[in-house]
Amino acid sequence: MTDCTDIKNGHLTVGGADCVDLAKEYGTPLYVMDENTIRAACREFKASMDECYGEGKGMVCYATKAFCCKEMCRIMADEGMGIDAVSGGEIYTALAAGFPAERIVFTSNNKKDEEIAYAIDRGVGRITCDNIEELYRISAIANGKGKTVRVVLRLKPGVEAHTFEAVMTGKIDSKFGFAIETGEALRAAKEVAGLPGIDLAGVHCHIGSQIHEIAPFEKAAEVMFGFIAALRDEGIMIRDLSLGGGFGIRYTDADKPLPYGEYMKHVSARAKECCEKLGLDMPFMMIEPGRSIAAPAGVTLYTVGSRKTIPGIHTYIGVDGGMCDNPRYALYRSEYTAVIANKADQPKDEIITLAGRTCESGDLIGEGMPLQHAEAGDIAAVLATGAYNYSMASHYNRVPNAAVVMVKDGKARLAVRRETFEDVARNDV
Ligand SMILES: *Cc1c(COP(=O)(O)O)cnc(C)c1O
16 A cells, blocks of 8 residues: 555545546546645655755755646645756646746756757756756857856766666766766866856756665765865856755555655765865755655556466456556566555455556566456556656557546546547647
């Protein structure tokens, strides 16, 4: 069970709403997001940030790539969050939802010129730069518009967190950012510090995702402060420091996430130590949680279509979704917890493979999953799917994307409409 789920009258509930009723009313597959769980996570991060660094001394930026739609951006605006956007499309969605541009940070490893121009025109607060060519392009575009952009350099602190290879981003051999160890970062900063159109205000790192330890974050902070001191010695004064996201969540009972306040307490203590030792002022601190805000709030509902037992090998439970709405098992072998929503109070007495509907053997949502005895017509729920599910959805097999409903105190409202066949073929010429 996750924080937003419960069992009532034998049925699974999300945010107080009965999953069987939701499936009936909105159809399946269906993403269900609990608003209170989302807001509680935002508040937990903000409160610990205020407590550790002081009110107004930092910003919690929600990484919209985890789950992005207008309704989510409205909630983020209402919670006073910042947004870490990774594309023009995410910036557009946030702005269309009325999110204030100055609280948006545009971070990606390869921004198109049109996206840079769009971000500058719309007054996006900060741009995180990934490479030297991009810095020159931002300088030229901003200067051409007579504007100056607040720029943050993305760095590789050389810290390895124990997480899955494909979501590890802080080591030297990563496509993201400038390496500190090789001197690349310092050379780049010195080279661009005086460029027109650029205010080199900050440095940034993001060491990976689904991290359950504190030590890698502390280590990364230490490396970043060392680099800020090295820049100061070159006459470059840094005012913004982002330590990225990556906080782990519970997908199965094997995951033991720490309260987010614990990270903040340890990391801020290390940050203060570093500032003291190096004679630095504390910069404006930013963190960028994505998964930890969206994932625990989400549940995906499916209708079971078939049950296929290969004696002694597998029982496949076939559902009406899969890698189109959740590609994470296919991509990373990510583990999930599943429940039959209409049999939620019954024991999980089978071990099954939850199989998706597309023409791909790898289209599975999980293998070796404990589950109640499932039959055609049952509603299967997969928990903690709020992050990197809807946002990674595809149209493989021309499957229309599922709808998203937002639930609050037992009441549901549509956040994203279900796509139709017409939607899928809309841009075909
Ligand atoms: C993906 C990403 C995040 C969010 O990571 P989570 O693991 O979802 O918290 C934050 N910052 C940057 C730069 C990212 O690329």
